[in-house]
Amino acid sequence: MPIHEKNLIEEDRILEKEKAELEGRDVSGQWNTFIEQRILSEYEPEIFQEIYSRPEGRTINRCWQCGTCTSGCCMHTDFGLREFNPRYFIYLARIGDEEELKKQKDVIWRCLACNKCVERCPKDVRVEEVVHAIDSYMRKKGWAPDNPASRWDDEYLRNVMKSGILDEISLLRNYIRDEKIEEFDTHYMMKMAVKLLKTGRMRTGPVRHRTKGWKRIRKVAEEILEKDGYELTKG
Ligand code: SF4
Ligand code: SF4
Known part of the structure; x- marks a missing residue:
């Protein structure tokens, strides 16, 4: 049985004595017993079809709504952003609920890309x-504005497309400049940079080499980006 959102539960049909909470969570086992009837009048099948047709959205149809991803999600648990609910995003995309999806516009982009959910699913x-595919679909449709995460992705892509190799320092420099980030924990960043340099995960100086055959590969990459409706705005 799929998990339903709490706001669809007829609370008044749950007896007070049956309510039980543990660390703020309903453990009564009753909260999903009675579901309010509702009719989806705004069903939009194109939402699922388009997300499913994207390479990164290809696995959306496998989801059986168990909620394991959400229960372990760093943003949902460690950072306490309860509205960030990957299971729910997938649910909305699958049932094509445009109105509800639009309500997620300020939350869905906050994925940390930690991949814990992928490990647990x-x-x-x-x-x-899949969460990124839904987010980028929403931006493409104009339902969600550009956000710091999408701008980071854009900067990352522009950087890689130059030579086929990521130049981390210019990536960070350009992002900080364009986002006009003024408050910056320099001490923390320096410590992290030293560690990355020591382990060879970050290079210094300009990128001197390119990926072998990059001209040819870049052409293919550009064709794919164009097919996905992506425009490289600069670089
Ligand atoms: S863990 Fe996997 S199957 Fe379960 S809700 Fe999340 S995506 Fe769906
Ligand atoms: S990758 Fe995103 S959705 Fe998955 S656990 Fe991390 S923050 Fe949550």
Whole structure:
């Protein structure tokens, strides 16, 4: 049985004595017993079809709504952003609920790309990729504005497309400049940079080499980006 949102539960049909909470969670086992009837009048099948047709959205149809991704999601649990609910995003995309999806516009982009959900999913859904596919679909439709995460992705892509190799320092520099980030924990960043340099995960100086055959690969990458309706705005 799929998990339903709490706001669809007829609370008044649950006896007071049956309510039980543990660390703020309803453990009565009753909260999903009675579901309010509702009719989806705004069903939009194109939403699922378009997300499913994207390479990163390809596994959306495997989801059986168990909620394992959400219960372990760093943003949902560690950072306490309860509205960030990957299971629910997938649910809305699958049933094509445009209105509810639009309400997620300020939340859905906050995925940390930690991939914990992917590790935990019993159905091999690439949850992190699917969440990004839903987010980028929403931006493409104009339902959600550009956000810091999408601008980071854009900057990352522009950077990689130059030579086929990521230049981390210019990526960070450009992002900080364009986002006009003034408050910056320099001490923390320096410590992290030293660690990355020591382990060879970050290079210094300009990128001197390119990916072998990059001109040819770049052409293919550009064709794919164009097919996805993506425009490289600069770089
Ligand atoms: S863990 Fe996997 S199957 Fe379960 S709700 Fe999340 S995406 Fe769906
Ligand atoms: S990748 Fe995103 S959705 Fe998945 S656990 Fe991390 S923050 Fe949550």
